[in-house]
Amino acid sequence: MTSVARRSGPARHAGAEAYPGPRREPAPRPAPSRRPPARPAPARPGNRPARVGARGVLAVIIAGAVAVIALWWHSTPGVHGLGGWLTGAGEVLGLLCGYGVVVLVALMSRLPPLERGLGTDKLARWHAMGGRYIVSLVVAHGLLIVWGYAATAHANVVSESATLLTQYPDVLMATVAGFLLLGIGIVSMRAARRRVRYETWYFVHLYTYLAIALAFSHQLADGAAFVSNLAARFWWSAMYLTVLVLVLWYRVAVPLLSYRRHRFEVLGVKAEGPGVISVYIGGRGLEELDAEPGQFFRWRFMTRSLWWSSHPFSLSAAPGSDMLRITVKNMGDHSQALAQLQPGTRVFAEGPYGAFTPADSGRGAVLLAGGVGITPLRAIFATLPGHVTLIYRASSERDLVFREELDQIAAARGATVHYLVGSRAEIGGDPLSPRVLRSLVPGLDEQEAYVCGPAGMTSTAVRALRAAGVPRQRIHFESFEF
Numbered sequence: 001m002t003s004v005a006r007r008s009g010p011a012r013h014a015g016a017e018a019y020p021g022p023r024r025e026p027a028p029r030p031a032p033s034r035r036p037p038a039r040p041a042p043a044r045p046g047n048r049p050a051r052v053g054a055r056g057v058l059a060v061i062i063a064g065a066v067a068v069i070a071l072w073w074h075s076t077p078g079v080h081g082l083g084g085w086l087t088g089a090g091e092v093l094g095l096l097c098g099y100g101v102v103v104l105v106a107l108m109s110r111l112p113p114l115e116r117g118l119g120t121d122k123l124a125r126w127h128a129m130g131g132r133y134i135v136s137l138v139v140a141h142g143l144l145i146v147w148g149y150a151a152t153a154h155a156n157v158v159s160e161s162a163t164l165l166t167q168y169p170d171v172l173m174a175t176v177a178g179f180l181l182l183g184i185g186i187v188s189m190r191a192a193r194r195r196v197r198y199e200t201w202y203f204v205h206l207y208t209y210l211a212i213a214l215a216f217s218h219q220l221a222d223g224a225a226f227v228s229n230l231a232a233r234f235w236w237s238a239m240y241l242t243v244l245v246l247v248l249w250y251r252v253a254v255p256l257l258s259y260r261r262h263r264f265e266v267l268g269v270k271a272e273g274p275g276v277i278s279v280y281i282g283g284r285g286l287e288e289l290d291a292e293p294g295q296f297f298r299w300r301f302m303t304r305s306l307w308w309s310s311h312p313f314s315l316s317a318a319p320g321s322d323m324l325r326i327t328v329k330n331m332g333d334h335s336q337a338l339a340q341l342q343p344g345t346r347v348f349a350e351g352p353y354g355a356f357t358p359a360d361s362g363r364g365a366v367l368l369a370g371g372v373g374i375t376p377l378r379a380i381f382a383t384l385p386g387h388v389t390l391i392y393r394a395s396s397e398r399d400l401v402f403r404e405e406l407d408q409i410a411a412a413r414g415a416t417v418h419y420l421v422g423s424r425a426e427i428g429g430d431p432l433s434p435r436v437l438r439s440l441v442p443g444l445d446e447q448e449a450y451v452c453g454p455a456g457m458t459s460t461a462v463r464a465l466r467a468a469g470v471p472r473q474r475i476h477f478e479s480f481e482f
């Protein structure tokens, strides 16, 4: 079932033989003692951005929502009768929608402290969850306002809707925006998402920006909180403008400036296994990117058929000063086309992103890889200090990539690799059960665990690690799906 490499041979760096010439990965730092360091850890080096934790971000978001409710309270002298209550509820929900869309866009703005602190996959999950709330709030806002106005005017809801659409400034535009958001929400629902191509979903999603622009003037023109409150108008507009600048800066300007500085280009492509290739990307001063093993970039390859979309791929070797490597499994049109890349192709790289980076905790570590999920773990395996055990799950021997490199790294650093190959039936049980994991990794519950693989394998592995006694905060995992 498994083959084990536990060697401490001559220090040969994995990847040294790989295309297109000599490269060296930084050697893992010597294993720290098991005791925690007595002195505080040194400040984060260089220009590496600060990380913000999930609790800090949630606290800021909630504080913003409370401020929004306070703004409504301040602008509402009193609530009278059914119409007043319905209208008041509609107004407060409308304000929360206007605030919520800004939060959703900010989460996706690629702001470095967010990307490093929470990780792109968590940000994407929060964004998706928040999107569902916002669409529900938009619908509730519209219904409550129509109902509330109708109740106050003793009119029916149909004629009141017509009045609102035709006689109130910008309500028609906001209604179009509401329907756009509803449509985007429907296309983003899990069941619908599975049926549409990623690119279709992505381009439909871009209409969110149009919806936000259409609804903005309605908020200032009709919102009771803004009509006579200049300060509120100013701060609300400043909030929208700040997020717009963040998006333009981090999603557009930074990749362009990064290209101008680093001049990324394809150096070569190497076949690694059936349907799996590595792309070597050269550039100048790549150490300034401050990329860490385990992180990924969004890559835009400037060929006639690929330039219009960027795709995320993890670094599959520790970043060097003049070369980066990614390893790609053929999953569709884009990943398949990368095999045809020619040396010299220009590349725009957005990143580094991701919080799936080694924690320097002084403990041993177990890395659990499934399929192409080996890519970030391959880079971590070469550089993580302390004793490391890599468990690599694949359905067949042919699907194992980097086998030679992994064995070389294991030999060079005295690490252990277990290859768990074959179907459950062939293996004779669950290869990722708590019992098997404990038998493969002595002292498992004392270690940090890093998991990357298909969604099913990742959740099985995380459950097994928890059952084997590894605390939740020491289990790190990366999802290849946003």
Ligand SMILES: Cc1cc2nc3c(=O)[nH]c(=O)nc-3n(C[C@H](O)[C@H](O)[C@H](O)COP(=O)(O)OP(=O)(O)OC[C@H]3O[C@@H](n4cnc5c(N)ncnc54)[C@H](O)[C@@H]3O)c2cc1C
Residues within 6 Å of the ligand: 120, 198, 199, 296, 309, 310, 311, 312, 313, 314, 315, 326, 327, 328, 329, 330, 331, 332, 333, 334, 335, 336, 354, 372, 375, 376, 479, 480, 481, 482
């Ligand atoms: C953080 C992260 C790191 C990744 N690292 C690697 C890696 O090292 N090696 C590797 O082989 N794969 C990696 N992937 C997966 C890889 O990005 C997708 O397999 C690839 O984009 C598929 O594109 P396609 O057009 O070939 O296939 P499609 O058939 O179009 O897509 C297959 C699936 O990939 C996802 N996908 C497609 N396009 C994108 C996109 N632009 N952005 C995000 N997801 C997309 C969708 O979930 C889609 O359902 C990573 C994904 C993420 C999110």
